[in-house]
Amino acid sequence: MDGEQNGTQTQQGTQQQEQQAAQQQASRQETQGKHAKETGVDAGTGSGSDAEAYERQLAERDSRIAELEAQIADAAKNAETADGLRAEIAALKEQGESDRIDFALQLAGCRNVKAARAVLADHGGDVEKLKEAEPWMFADTPQKQTGKTGFPNAGTATDEGKQLKHWEKIAGLADDE
DSSP, X not given: OHHHHHHHHHHHHHHXXXXXXXXXXXXXXXXXXXXXXXXXXXXXXXXXXHHHHHHHHHXXXXXXXXXXXXXXXXXXXXXXXXXXXXHHHHHHHHHHHHHHHHHHHHHTTBSOHHHHHHHHGGGTTOHHHHHHHOGGGBOSSOOOOOOOOSSOOTTOOOOHHHHHHHHHHHHTOOOOO
């Protein structure tokens, strides 16, 4: 089994060496091509087809660089948009938490929500602890609804007998004694 691993490692090492050699060769050719282009001399065998191939390679490389730069610009733009959206989400979450606290204070019967919010941090953000520590900020009992229902009050005197006599008199049914 060790022999197999050693053989695999040897193959991988050989492949890496071949790749490095190919990269070095390509680097040398590119350097020679740049020098030839600057001096106006063909780096290859002297034929025009090598120069044209080199020009095409340079053009392809330049177009690939431009594509990558465009992708980088798009990614940066998307990152800016994402950061803006994250900031907006954080602001909405903060507003929601603030509204939740206000609502909890109102449900607890708080007389002045703004004053209670100022003191709430001293009690760990717990409305019940605030209510126990500062009872003067809260109403003793919830306010009762006031208004008329249209029904007579229970236990009050009515004049039903008087009204009945009045209508009997109008109808001519009154008992004349």
